[in-house]
Amino acid sequence: MGRAPCCDKANVKKGPWSPEEDAKLKAYIEQHGTGGNWIALPQKIGLKRCGKSCRLRWLNYLRPNIKHGGFTEEEENIICSMYIAIGSRWSIIATQLPGRTDNDIKNYWNTRLKKKLMAKQRKEQAACHTGLLEQEMKREGSSFLVNHTLNQIPYWAEQPLAAPMMHPHRDAHLAGQDELTGLLMKVGGQLYNDPQLMNNVINYQYPTQDQLYVDSSDAVTTSGASVNTLNGNYNPWPNMEYDLNGANLNIHQGQGIIPVELEAYLNNLLRIDGSESHSGIDIGNSSTTSNSAGSTSWGDMGSLVDTPVSNFDAYQKGMLQKVAQ
DNA sequence: AACTGTACCAACCGCAGAACG
DNA sequence: GCGTTCTGCGGTTGGTACAGT
Numbered sequence: 001m002g003r004a005p006c007c008d009k010a011n012v013k014k015g016p017w018s019p020e021e022d023a024k025l026k027a028y029i030e031q032h033g034t035g036g037n038w039i040a041l042p043q044k045i046g047l048k049r050c051g052k053s054c055r056l057r058w059l060n061y062l063r064p065n066i067k068h069g070g071f072t073e074e075e076e077n078i079i080c081s082m083y084i085a086i087g088s089r090w091s092i093i094a095t096q097l098p099g100r101t102d103n104d105i106k107n108y109w110n111t112r113l114k115k116k117l118m119a120k121q122r123k124e125q126a127a128c129h130t131g132l133l134e135q136e137m138k139r140e141g142s143s144f145l146v147n148h149t150l151n152q153i154p155y156w157a158e159q160p161l162a163a164p165m166m167h168p169h170r171d172a173h174l175a176g177q178d179e180l181t182g183l184l185m186k187v188g189g190q191l192y193n194d195p196q197l198m199n200n201v202i203n204y205q206y207p208t209q210d211q212l213y214v215d216s217s218d219a220v221t222t223s224g225a226s227v228n229t230l231n232g233n234y235n236p237w238p239n240m241e242y243d244l245n246g247a248n249l250n251i252h253q254g255q256g257i258i259p260v261e262l263e264a265y266l267n268n269l270l271r272i273d274g275s276e277s278h279s280g281i282d283i284g285n286s287s288t289t290s291n292s293a294g295s296t297s298w299g300d301m302g303s304l305v306d307t308p309v310s311n312f313d314a315y316q317k318g319m320l321q322k323v324a325q
Numbered sequence: 326a327a328c329t330g331t332a333c334c335a336a337c338c339g340c341a342g343a344a345c346g
Numbered sequence: 347g348c349g350t351t352c353t354g355c356g357g358t359t360g361g362t363a364c365a366g367t
Contacts, residue, residue, distance in 0.1 A: 014337075015336075015337095015361085016335070016336080016361080016362095017335090017336090036352095037352080038352075039351080039353095050337090051353095052338090052352095052353085053336075055353080055354085056335085056337085057335090060335075060336085069333095069334095088357090089355090091354075091355060091356085102354095102356080103334085103335080103356095104334085106356070107334055107335085108333095108334095110333095110357095111333055111334075115332095
């Protein structure tokens with residue numbers, strides 16, 4: 001037996017709200033509140049609307065202090081950093097952006113931010129591709145074109161951007177966002193080239209809930225908005241910040257939860273230019289990442305994601321709790 | 326001017342979990 | 347403890363405006 005419908009679908013109006021309907025709903029709620037029962041509310045005020053529809057209209061549009069459109073750079077940064085940390089938990093993200101609704105943030109992410117980041121990723125991949133081709137040509141000389149036809153996609157270009165290496169045990173839904181999170185954590189793929197460092201990262205013990213680092217006084221500034229501040233109450237990676245427009249990711253040593261040696265390594269990677277940063281990549285030969293078929297493992301995150309060797313889950317849970325407070 | 330494609334956003338839908346009797 | 351009802355959430359859809367051809 002299925003669940004009873006929340007309202008009589010046949011006698012319920014759908015589609016855009018008229019100004020009259022808005023006025024009725026707003027006036028009633030401002031005077032009486034919702035009464036804790038959205039289902040009964042439309043009947044009370046003579047609206048042929050589903051209770052859920054009324055609730056949505058109030059929360060996303062009519063309620064006071066709602067901001068529409070025009071997301072600031074700081075808001076973008078907050079959305080991105082929280083997306084990295086907790087995924088598509090829009091209602092939680094909305095709590096960090098006063099005046100913004102989860103629906104608004106979700107729409108903004110899906111229609112603009114995601115595309116913005118994808119475009120940036122494509123640009124970087126193209127630059128990376130060009131750099132590698134040049135190096136291959138230099139190394140192989142005239143034999144290059146024999147070995148590599150121009151329309152042949154090199155093995156590394158077929159690999160998705162790496163999932164964030166610094167959170168190897170994130171939720172599956174986050175692992176599914178490899179491309180975007182990989183872009184944001186753009187040094188991630190490079191970690192795979194250093195088996196020793198990868199080992200350190202995989203075995204790194206994320207801080208427990210009690211060890212969470214949320215002191216906003218440690219926020220650092222850059223040309224772009226710092227994600228470390230996040231209204232002073234949320235700090236997923238306190239020693240890391242990025243500037244979305246400039247795609248600059250800066251790691252600050254000794255300020256937070258990433259081990260100093262890892263920070264140093266990342267800083268080193270980020271200091272060198274784009275073409276150099278990918279030089280010498282030969283993942284297929286890596287004893288830690290190649291498989292029997294000889295393919296690379298940038299996208300093969302399953303074993304890492306599924307293996308419960310760190311307390312990242314607890315870490316993420318802790319962050320969610322901090323945000324909820 | 327007409328048509329087409331794209332971007333944006335409001336609203337809907339189904340599900341999970343909380344609340345309640 | 348169980349079934350029902352309600353709320354809140356996230357994914358998705360559909361309508362509208364606007365730009366490009």
